[in-house]
Amino acid sequence: MIVVKIGGRVVKNALDNIIEGILNYNGKLILVHGGGDIVSEVTKKMGMEPTFVTSPEGIRSRYTTREELDVYVMTMSLINKNIVTRLVTKGKSSLGITGVDGSSVIATRKKKIMILDERGKKRIIEGGYTGKISSVNSSFISSLAKLVDIIVVSPIALDAEESVPLNVDGDQMAFNVAKAVKAETLLLLSDVDGVLMNGQVIHKLTSAEAKDLSTKIGPGMNRKVLMAAESIESGVGKVIIGSGLIPNPINEALSGRGTEIS
Amino acid sequence: MIVVKIGGRVVKNALDNIIEGILNYNGKLILVHGGGDIVSEVTKKMGMEPTFVTSPEGIRSRYTTREELDVYVMTMSLINKNIVTRLVTKGKSSLGITGVDGSSVIATRKKKIMILDERGKKRIIEGGYTGKISSVNSSFISSLAKLVDIIVVSPIALDAEESVPLNVDGDQMAFNVAKAVKAETLLLLSDVDGVLMNGQVIHKLTSAEAKDLSTKIGPGMNRKVLMAAESIESGVGKVIIGSGLIPNPINEALSGRGTEIS
Numbered sequence: 428m429i430v431v432k433i434g435g436r437v438v439k440n441a442l443d444n445i446i447e448g449i450l451n452y453n454g455k456l457i458l459v460h461g462g463g464d465i466v467s468e469v470t471k472k473m474g475m476e477p478t479f480v481t482s483p484e485g486i487r488s489r490y491t492t493r494e495e496l497d498v499y500v501m502t503m504s505l506i507n508k509n510i511v512t513r514l515v516t517k518g519k520s521s522l523g524i525t526g527v528d529g530s531s532v533i534a535t536r537k538k539k540i541m542i543l544d545e546r547g548k549k550r551i552i553e554g555g556y557t558g559k560i561s562s563v564n565s566s567f568i569s570s571l572a573k574l575v576d577i578i579v580v581s582p583i584a585l586d587a588e589e590s591v592p593l594n595v596d597g598d599q600m601a602f603n604v605a606k607a608v609k610a611e612t613l614l615l616l617s618d619v620d621g622v623l624m625n626g627q628v629i630h631k632l633t634s635a636e637a638k639d640l641s642t643k644i645g646p647g648m649n650r651k652v653l654m655a656a657e658s659i660e661s662g663v664g665k666v667i668i669g670s671g672l673i674p675n676p677i678n679e680a681l682s683g684r685g686t687e688i689s
Numbered sequence: 690m691i692v693v694k695i696g697g698r699v700v701k702n703a704l705d706n707i708i709e710g711i712l713n714y715n716g717k718l719i720l721v722h723g724g725g726d727i728v729s730e731v732t733k734k735m736g737m738e739p740t741f742v743t744s745p746e747g748i749r750s751r752y753t754t755r756e757e758l759d760v761y762v763m764t765m766s767l768i769n770k771n772i773v774t775r776l777v778t779k780g781k782s783s784l785g786i787t788g789v790d791g792s793s794v795i796a797t798r799k800k801k802i803m804i805l806d807e808r809g810k811k812r813i814i815e816g817g818y819t820g821k822i823s824s825v826n827s828s829f830i831s832s833l834a835k836l837v838d839i840i841v842v843s844p845i846a847l848d849a850e851e852s853v854p855l856n857v858d859g860d861q862m863a864f865n866v867a868k869a870v871k872a873e874t875l876l877l878l879s880d881v882d883g884v885l886m887n888g889q890v891i892h893k894l895t896s897a898e899a900k901d902l903s904t905k906i907g908p909g910m911n912r913k914v915l916m917a918a919e920s921i922e923s924g925v926g927k928v929i930i931g932s933g934l935i936p937n938p939i940n941e942a943l944s945g946r947g948t949e950i951s
Binding site for chain 2: 469473474497500501504505507509511512513515516520521522527528529530567570574575583585587590591592
């Protein structure tokens with residue numbers, strides 16, 4: 428079983444590549460998709476202004492009010508169903524889920540978050556409807572994987588305490604699912620070619636090297652690399668960070684393009 | 690296995706009843722939900738005007754353009770995930786699907802439809818993204834029903850020919866699913882107490898009586914009663930038409946409230 432995460436920009440600009448890549452891949456696959464840019468578009472169409480916050484570590488993320496949570500669930504579900512439609516039409520048995528379905532991914536709402544305000548000062552605010560994943564029901568996901576070849580997962584988890592769906596980070600969703608099903612490979616496909624050092628893609632990293640490197644690179648990639656190292660330690664075979672914008676992206680990444688952490 | 694259909698007005702005004710009703714019901718259940726009124730609200734929020742057409746038989750239905758199809762899929766998915774969230778939080782194992790997932794419900798787009806125009810004249814127009822169900826993958830649905838107690842189904846089917854999801858009528862979805870899984874009972878819960886004759890609920894009808902009666906009642910109920918008779922002939926145990934607005938609606942309908950066609 429491999430787990431593939433595609434970022435929001437890949438969903439928006441290169442979904443054809445990904446569909447083609449999945450059709451060319453033989454085997455079971457769990458696809459976790461993003462879609463943030465499209466969520467922002469729909470939010471605006473519905474007369475709201477998307478807001479983003481920056482953490483003290485410099486990571487920018489969507490701030491999700493209760494109203495925007497509905498838009499988030501709607502948009503991610505539309506993306507999910509569009510992907511499933513295209514796959515099943517081409518003969519790949521596929522099913523789309525969220526973490527709510529079958530209580531498959533449980534998260535806890537971040538009640539308070541620390542942000543950097545517009546003057547760069549740390550401030551604690553109410554966390555909105557964003558969650559941190561606490562557990563994955565791997566037996567449910569494995570049962571579904573017996574029924575279909577491709578499971579398409581939206582980055583939405585269940586907050587069982589407050590009985591709401593929650594916006595969760597797509598990378599975190601992919602890492603947690605990959606760890607839970609002990610995936611042989613986790614592919615993170617976004618709009619970069621891999622982990623870069625002086626403009627060059629680093630082709631191989633051990634998890635120790637990845638941890639070490641994570642302190643020297645930018646905030647988005649930093650987090651991916653750290654989570655990659657941690658997943659290796661939790662039983663995932665390897666993590667590959669590569670491009671979703673090239674033709675046949677899944678087989679390309681599996682055959683050595685991008686950065687492999689193992 | 691029972692199949693329960695809840696109409697759009699029940700979704701909008703009495704979802705608490707339905708959730709409570711499902712929690713009080715012991716056994717496997719497939720819930721097909723509507724949501725037309727909420728689709729119209731979201732369509733307007735997104736700056737479009739929902740349009741409806743009337744068939745020569747007097748049935749009014751949503752006209753779905755390509756843009757509105759996206760809104761339809763988004764809104765129905767939000768309703769679906771909200772229902773699943775509430776059920777799983779209360780400990781009922783549940784999964785939400787559309788007919789696209791696992792190619793479970795296939796439909797054909799109505800390329801041309803006949804409508805009554807504003808002057809009451811018949812006219813043929815392009816059909817938009819509304820479909821007529823052609824088949825149900827009962828083995829896939831039965832496999833899912835082994836994994837969870839409640840399957841929540843949105844009225845969205847797969848058009849494999851044009852590779853798009855399609856808006857399908859919720860009653861038709863419920864009838865087709867009930868026939869495919871040979872449901873012992875199909876409950877149609879809406880905002881009426883049953884089939885009325887001179888203001889009184891008719892409690893029992895044979896399928897022959899139902900067919901006969903269908904020519905004497907209004908266009909919406911007419912169609913429900915005809916489809917009910919047809920499902921009985923296709924192996925569904927019985928069909929009950931009843932109210933979703935009363936407390937504990939599922940057990941109430943099962944214990945004799947409403948109109949039973951068998």
